[in-house]
Amino acid sequence: MSDNIPFELQELIINKLPVEPLIRFRSVCKAWKSDSSDFILHHITQQKQQHLLVSSHGLLCSFGDRETDRKAAIWNHGLWCPFGEPVRKAVIWNPSIRKAIDVVMPDMADDEMYTTVLGFGVCRETTHPKIIKIRINSDMEGLIPWQVEVFTLSARVWRSTYSRGVSKNSHTLFELEKMCPSVVVGGVVYWLANDRVGAEDGHDNVIVSFDLTSEEFGEVKLPDRLAYNNCCLCMFKPRESPVVIEGCVEDHKRVYHVWVMKDGVPKLFEKLFTINDHTPDGSLVSSVLGFRKTGEALVELQAHPCSIRTLVAYEPYSKTVITLGVSGRYIFVYSYTKTLLLL
Numbered sequence: 001m002s003d004n005i006p007f008e009l010q011e012l013i014i015n016k017l018p019v020e021p022l023i024r025f026r027s028v029c030k031a032w033k034s035d036s037s038d039f040i041l042h043h044i045t046q047q048k049q050q051h052l053l054v055s056s057h058g059l060l061c062s063f064g065d066r067e068t069d070r071k072a073a074i075w076n077h078g079l080w081c082p083f084g085e086p087v088r089k090a091v092i093w094n095p096s097i098r099k100a101i102d103v104v105m106p107d108m109a110d111d112e113m114y115t116t117v118l119g120f121g122v123c124r125e126t127t128h129p130k131i132i133k134i135r136i137n138s139d140m141e142g143l144i145p146w147q148v149e150v151f152t153l154s155a156r157v158w159r160s161t162y163s164r165g166v167s168k169n170s171h172t173l174f175e176l177e178k179m180c181p182s183v184v185v186g187g188v189v190y191w192l193a194n195d196r197v198g199a200e201d202g203h204d205n206v207i208v209s210f211d212l213t214s215e216e217f218g219e220v221k222l223p224d225r226l227a228y229n230n231c232c233l234c235m236f237k238p239r240e241s242p243v244v245i246e247g248c249v250e251d252h253k254r255v256y257h258v259w260v261m262k263d264g265v266p267k268l269f270e271k272l273f274t275i276n277d278h279t280p281d282g283s284l285v286s287s288v289l290g291f292r293k294t295g296e297a298l299v300e301l302q303a304h305p306c307s308i309r310t311l312v313a314y315e316p317y318s319k320t321v322i323t324l325g326v327s328g329r330y331i332f333v334y335s336y337t338k339t340l341l342l343l
Helices: 007-015 019-026 037-046
Strands: 051-056 059-064 089-094 099-104 114-122 129-137 146-152 157-160 171-173 183-185 188-195 204-211 217-221 232-236 243-250 253-261 269-276 284-291 297-302 309-314 321-328 331-336
Touching: 089 114, 089 129, 114 183, 114 188, 129 171, 188 232, 232 284, 243 284, 253 284, 269 284, 284 309, 284 331, 309 331, 321 331
Parallel strands: none
Antiparallel strands: 051 059, 051 331, 089 099, 114 129, 129 146, 146 157, 171 188, 183 188, 188 204, 204 217, 232 243, 243 253, 253 269, 284 297, 297 309, 309 321
């Protein structure tokens, strides 16, 4: 029957199929067994349903969540890239097609002189996964530049790159302190950073970016409220825009202010809302883990500081919560779209 349908129309149809049946159909028809980058990239744009991968007590579970946007620190285009510690190895994993690839990570040891920061993303032009390794050799003056290496999965090699666009001597990436992972938006990796040289008080916060296509660094200025403070900052990417969470203490209470970058314009950030430290039922908000497309925050709740944590969706305006059925001592949430990358 497929002989009566033009192949171009067949391709449009199968592009809209979920990953699992598409994998099965590839074994039925040779013409449908397409591994081209164009087909895979177009298939990514057609997939609308998001999924949550939740880790608690070392266990992973995945379930559909149509309202949850992707959070790409180690996630991008449906790929997960956990970095092993202390093992010098990363794994690029696509859980949708159950395929993983090991990557040896050279020179990962940290000491008083060296610290390593990692990033991961998929080039929007080629769909090639890339790992970025920034090794910072820092003396007391912070004057020794970064050593940047990029691993491209298509080439299977690490190569040094001279990345222009930012003063690499003067920034300490916040990920060094494990405060917040990077996020990927539109083929650009973003890290929160601290300008050690330019700031007189040592708290000039900025965002450092790395374009996965041009392999150039850039810098996003934060508004003064975020640039000059001692609060805990973290980043997410709901609705494909960088969002900065400002966690601070006001009137002896912990609050989380949510800021979003508008239209990709540096220093143009708008405060969306504030999450208070307690819900109406008295539960403690211990951390913010992500966001849904509807604007709800994914947060951890605790009855008291030493109790088991529960994952909930928190509506910031009505302050209502929806329990998602996950609890544990440590909860990590990653949301993703199923794709064919690594096929």
